[in-house]
Amino acid sequence: xxxxxxxxxxxxxxxxxxxxxxxxxxxxxxxxxxxxxxxxxxxxxxxxxxxxxxxxxxxxxxxxxxxxxxxxxxxxxxxxxxxxxxxxxxxxxxxxxxxxxxxxxxxxxxxxxxxxxxxxxxxxxxxxxxxxxxxxxxxxxxxxxxxxxxxxxxxxxxxxxxxxxxxxxxxxxxxxxxxxxxxxxxxxxxxxxxxxxxxxxxxxxxxxxxxxxxxxxxxxxxxxxxxxxxxxxxxxxxxxxxxxxxxxxxxxxxxxxxxxxxxxxxxxxxxxxxxxxxxxxxxxxxxxxxxxxxxxxxxxxxxxxxxxxxxxxxxxxxxxxxxxxxxxxxxxxxxxxxxxx
Numbered sequence: 001x002x003x004x005x006x007x008x009x010x011x012x013x014x015x016x017x018x019x020x021x022x023x024x025x026x027x028x029x030x031x032x033x034x035x036x037x038x039x040x041x042x043x044x045x046x047x048x049x050x051x052x053x054x055x056x057x058x059x060x061x062x063x064x065x066x067x068x069x070x071x072x073x074x075x076x077x078x079x080x081x082x083x084x085x086x087x088x089x090x091x092x093x094x095x096x097x098x099x100x101x102x103x104x105x106x107x108x109x110x111x112x113x114x115x116x117x118x119x120x121x122x123x124x125x126x127x128x129x130x131x132x133x134x135x136x137x138x139x140x141x142x143x144x145x146x147x148x149x150x151x152x153x154x155x156x157x158x159x160x161x162x163x164x165x166x167x168x169x170x171x172x173x174x175x176x177x178x179x180x181x182x183x184x185x186x187x188x189x190x191x192x193x194x195x196x197x198x199x200x201x202x203x204x205x206x207x208x209x210x211x212x213x214x215x216x217x218x219x220x221x222x223x224x225x226x227x228x229x230x231x232x233x234x235x236x237x238x239x240x241x242x243x244x245x246x247x248x249x250x251x252x253x254x255x256x257x258x259x260x261x262x263x264x265x266x267x268x269x270x271x272x273x274x275x276x277x278x279x280x281x282x283x284x285x286x287x288x289x290x291x292x293x294x295x296x297x298x299x300x301x302x303x304x305x306x307x308x309x310x311x312x313x314x315x316x317x318x319x320x321x322x323x324x325x326x327x328x329x330x331x332x333x334x335x336x337x338x339x340x341x
Contacts, residue, residue: 006047009040010240017236018229027155027308029232030239034151037243046247046335051192054241059189059209060234062317065162066213067226069314076297077318083282085273087294094271095119095296098264107262108138113300114335117264119296120327132335141253142247142261144203149265150272150297151242155305175227185225185230188212201328207300207321212313235304242301271295285312293319 017032025031040046095117103113111134118125129139140233192208217223254261276291283290289312292302299320306313 002047005045006049009036009047009244010237012036012040013212013240013243014233014236017232017239021229021232027235027305029310030151030304031138033236033239033241034148034243035239037157037240038148038246041247042251043243046244046249049241049244054238054300055187055193055196055205057234057237057241059205060194061208061211061231061300061304061307062192062209063185063188064226064231064234065303065317066210066215067217067223067314069214071218073314073318076315080283080285080315080319083153083279084319084322086327087279088326090275090278091119091272091294091323092327092330092334094268094275095148098267098271101265101267102257102260103290106257106264109133109135109258111312111335113139115139117268118327118331120324120331137249138253138257140245140278141250144242144250145254145261146248146265146296146302147242147298149269150295151239151301152268153307154291154295154297155308156300157205175225177227177230177284180221181223181226181230184216184221188216191223203326206303206317217305231307235308238300238304242298272306285315289316292316294323296323299324 012031013036014029019028020032021028062143064230065092083127096114098112099117102108102116103110106113108116111132112129115125115129115132115134116139124138126136126143130136188209192205195208196205223242273291276287276294279285280287280290282341285293292309292311293316295302299317303313303317303318305311306316
């Protein structure tokens with residue numbers, strides 16, 4: 001019975017996402033799914049989509065990114081590594097600084113305050129936080145609020161400025177995927193999931209699905225033009241699964257922290273806008289692309305946003321994966337240093 005309610009919820013989220021997209025709401029699939037998830041979590045009931053359901057949705061988004069990936073991406077990435085390193089250091093320092101503030105402004109222990117503000121992948125940070133002695137429930141609530149805030153504000157704000165879509169994209173929205181396309185997506189989703197079980201690291205399934213989608217379509221088989229709503233479904237699923245995490249217990253735990261949680265979240269947003277501005281100055285990219293590439297709002301969420309708004313999705317996803325992996329490499333050293341008296 002629980003599975004039926006989960007499927008019903010996802011169907012409603014996709015229906016709302018499709019409706020939002022059809023009436024021209026910026027990143028309509030993503031925002032429609034996100035708002036439906038928030039409403040369900042707060043007023044109806046919450047569901048847990050961690051594990052394979054979220055990974056499958058992420059793989060669906062990754063394949064769509066791989067299909068539009070250009071071979072010269074790696075040459076592009078090389079010129080952005082130094083600016084990315086500079087902004088990555090600043091993002092880490094921002095997270096440390098905000099963690100110190102949260103530690104001083106609240107009664108939280110230092111471990112929990114630190115893990116609440118780490119600008120890494122939310123799912124990975126939440127998963128390992130208890131291993132370091134942090135309160136996993138508070139960490140999950142804070143990261144859920146941070147991701148929800150960014151995913152609500154950034155797609156809508158960028159969409160209002162930049163716009164999205166084009167006539168050609170709209171012309172293929174009524175097409176049905178071919179048997180070849182369905183088989184192509186199914187094989188890559190399953191293959192990426194299985195490979196990620198054996199070779200697991202932050203953002204792994206996103207990397208695998210992007211790589212398989214690119215290599216498969218570029219060198220193995222021509223699957224033709226995929227209907228736009230296929231990508232939209234992936235975005236809607238990501239939005240729904242992220243949004244429903246923001247449920248009543250999240251609000252209760254954030255309220256227990258007090259006004260300090262709102263202050264830290266507000267500072268997170270302002271600092272992220274500033275870091276994006278620096279990345280914009282250091283690269284030839286637009287500010288909107290810089291913002292999507294550097295804001296600590298999750299590789300999956302920002303990759304979905306970039307796909308929805310058609311703003312350099314392969315570049316955005318690649319830079320976020322580099323950021324997340326780099327943070328997890330230095331995390332043990334940061335934690336050891338921070339916990340010293």
